[in-house]
Amino acid sequence: MKKVVSTSLLGFALMMSASSLAFAQDKTAKIGVLNDQSGLYADVTGVGSTLAAQMAVEDSGLAAKGWKIEVVVGDHQNKPDIGVNIVRQWFDRDKVDVIVDVPTSSVGLAVNNVVKEKNGVYLNSGSGTSDLSNAQCSPNTIHWAYDTYQLANGTGSAMVKSGGDTWFFLTADYAFGSALERDTTNAVTAMGGKVLGSVRPPLNTADFSSFLLQAQTSKAKVIGLANAGGDTINSIKQASEFGIIKGGQKLAGLLMFISDVHALGLPVAQGLSFTETFYWDLNDGTRSFSKRFQERMKNKAMPTTVQAGVYSSLIHYFKTLDAMGGNSHDGLKIVDKMKATPTDDIIFGKGTIQPNGRKLHPAYLFEVKKPEESKGPWDYYKLVATIPADQAFTPLDKSACPLLKKT
Amino acid sequence: MSINLQALSAQLLVGLINGSFYALLSLGLAVIFGMLNIINFAHGAVYMMGAFAAYFLLNLAGIGYWPALILAPLAVGLFGMVMERTMLKWIANLDHLYGLLLTFGLALIIQGVFQNYFGSSGLPYAIPDALKGGMNLGFMFLPIYRGWVVIFSLVVCIATWFLIERTRLGAYLRAATENPTLVRAFGINVPLMITLTYGLGVGLAALAGVLSAPINQVRPLMGADLIIVVFAVVVIGGMGSIMGSIITGFALGIIEGLTKYFYPEASNTVVFVLMVLVLLVKPSGLTGRAA
Numbered sequence: 001m002k003k004v005v006s007t008s009l010l011g012f013a014l015m016m017s018a019s020s021l022a023f024a025q026d027k028t029a030k031i032g033v034l035n036d037q038s039g040l041y042a043d044v045t046g047v048g049s050t051l052a053a054q055m056a057v058e059d060s061g062l063a064a065k066g067w068k069i070e071v072v073v074g075d076h077q078n079k080p081d082i083g084v085n086i087v088r089q090w091f092d093r094d095k096v097d098v099i100v101d102v103p104t105s106s107v108g109l110a111v112n113n114v115v116k117e118k119n120g121v122y123l124n125s126g127s128g129t130s131d132l133s134n135a136q137c138s139p140n141t142i143h144w145a146y147d148t149y150q151l152a153n154g155t156g157s158a159m160v161k162s163g164g165d166t167w168f169f170l171t172a173d174y175a176f177g178s179a180l181e182r183d184t185t186n187a188v189t190a191m192g193g194k195v196l197g198s199v200r201p202p203l204n205t206a207d208f209s210s211f212l213l214q215a216q217t218s219k220a221k222v223i224g225l226a227n228a229g230g231d232t233i234n235s236i237k238q239a240s241e242f243g244i245i246k247g248g249q250k251l252a253g254l255l256m257f258i259s260d261v262h263a264l265g266l267p268v269a270q271g272l273s274f275t276e277t278f279y280w281d282l283n284d285g286t287r288s289f290s291k292r293f294q295e296r297m298k299n300k301a302m303p304t305t306v307q308a309g310v311y312s313s314l315i316h317y318f319k320t321l322d323a324m325g326g327n328s329h330d331g332l333k334i335v336d337k338m339k340a341t342p343t344d345d346i347i348f349g350k351g352t353i354q355p356n357g358r359k360l361h362p363a364y365l366f367e368v369k370k371p372e373e374s375k376g377p378w379d380y381y382k383l384v385a386t387i388p389a390d391q392a393f394t395p396l397d398k399s400a401c402p403l404l405k406k407t
Numbered sequence: 408m409s410i411n412l413q414a415l416s417a418q419l420l421v422g423l424i425n426g427s428f429y430a431l432l433s434l435g436l437a438v439i440f441g442m443l444n445i446i447n448f449a450h451g452a453v454y455m456m457g458a459f460a461a462y463f464l465l466n467l468a469g470i471g472y473w474p475a476l477i478l479a480p481l482a483v484g485l486f487g488m489v490m491e492r493t494m495l496k497w498i499a500n501l502d503h504l505y506g507l508l509l510t511f512g513l514a515l516i517i518q519g520v521f522q523n524y525f526g527s528s529g530l531p532y533a534i535p536d537a538l539k540g541g542m543n544l545g546f547m548f549l550p551i552y553r554g555w556v557v558i559f560s561l562v563v564c565i566a567t568w569f570l571i572e573r574t575r576l577g578a579y580l581r582a583a584t585e586n587p588t589l590v591r592a593f594g595i596n597v598p599l600m601i602t603l604t605y606g607l608g609v610g611l612a613a614l615a616g617v618l619s620a621p622i623n624q625v626r627p628l629m630g631a632d633l634i635i636v637v638f639a640v641v642v643i644g645g646m647g648s649i650m651g652s653i654i655t656g657f658a659l660g661i662i663e664g665l666t667k668y669f670y671p672e673a674s675n676t677v678v679f680v681l682m683v684l685v686l687l688v689k690p691s692g693l694t695g696r697a698a
Contacts, residue, residue: 039527040527041527042522042527043527043528046526173671173672200671200672201674204632205674205675209421209424210418210667210671213414213418214414217413217417229527229528230528230624230626234623234624237531237623237624241550241552241622242541242550243540247548259526259528260528262528263528263530263624265531267533268531298523299524299525301526
């Protein structure tokens, strides 16, 4: 009997040491980049986000400290069911620790639930919907680069201030579009403006002329484009064809990325104003990152806000892992630690993360340069105003996030 | 809902513009299916290639819109003929399914290659100076370019219909599809004719591509987005019927335009709902002869 006890004690001790050993020395992490690799958001996210993730791995310096970090990529084709399937497979079979990027709000929200259920880490830079840090917030999620509240607030208020007090919306008919329309409507009415109406073209529409005509007949001073990527490009291009700008109406691209401006070309895009949280030519940090990024991109494109966001979010994640001394694979714990640590990187500068999972950094109101003002390719934006970090995003007392009620 | 007559007539006109693209594309499909019995799923890809050809002509060779209107369809048509000679020819006598799969695969490859090099946002192509601006019709502002698209494609459609249904060459062609051996016996080079017909169908798609380049972005996926709708148009009109595909193309453009006005959320689906209804009532399509 004594022997049995001692052997089992020995076994127990061995097990204890083995598990604690594993805990102290588990220096592995697996990153899942989930986005649109081939559809209308492929230039905003796509291979550029994968590259940004790889650059973050290299720049983190963790490999030199004995870490093994792996990046896997998935194409969700902008469909929530496909996205959810990939993420489940990643967690169950491939033991992925952290999901990054995930554009298309409908997919972003669906993935949000799975990551929470699997206790992973979710660093979303691609989705716009501000619901990720409001009603749908999750203790495993940090919403990183931008959101619809910040876009609406920046562009909406600026337009109303400069006299655009009546609005008509062209809204992409899915979660992101309606969130953006809702947030912009709030921003516009709060400033004393009025919304005259809206029309909802399906996602990925080629011809916007019918919708633009409806916007034209509404006589609204501002036509708000609550859409993104290819949809925004087509609507702006066709708006100039139908003489909407010449007729005195203004276009507000509520979500514009530099890839959109590049695709439109300055002759069509000039004068558009919109809000972004990142531009490659902001300061030395953004310039150095962007130049390195551009060199490695096959089509020599500059990084978009989303791609830069993927880099920034992973840098903070790696910093946190390094500080914790190992990867516990416990999403809740890691996200808590990430929230407790102030952020600092070359993309967004110094920042913080709110308890509801909203990453805070300044936002910028840009205007697209005239062709003669641009010094060369990718020299597209003029900085009009800077919105400080504490005013750019949803104030905590207005956030509907259930996580906030506990504290 | 109050119906604004002004807005409604504007939507009808816009629908007509989209209809002209549907008509041009479905016409090419109908020609190819009628004469070669091939369901050409690569049609969207060659449409996209037409737009890219115009872009390259302008940016690499400095050749503008007007010459591109002829050169781009010719170049893409040649590409199509090579495709027919090297690949499609070998499966001409097999089941339709093989042609469908082969052309579908080709379309994926072509799109993939373009996407690899040009991304998904696309490239800008400006409206030619002569067609810039617009006129005020009272009920709407009509960009001159769009008006040009409607008139030009109508002319091309009717010319193609005339060529096939009313000329001697067209008669040979139609005869060759009915009985190739017999037509050969008369000393007519049937394989060459078939190749040229495929080139014609592909050229029509490329022409539509050039026409659409200034309106939409020149994007690798521009054809993939459109081709499904165009197939629905062809099915509604009746596979292989030339006049049927022209009329259905324009009509469906108008119906889609009306949907965009009354219930925009459904504007991407209305064509398919109609397709289902037509197939239920008349499986061979509106103008198709029963097989």
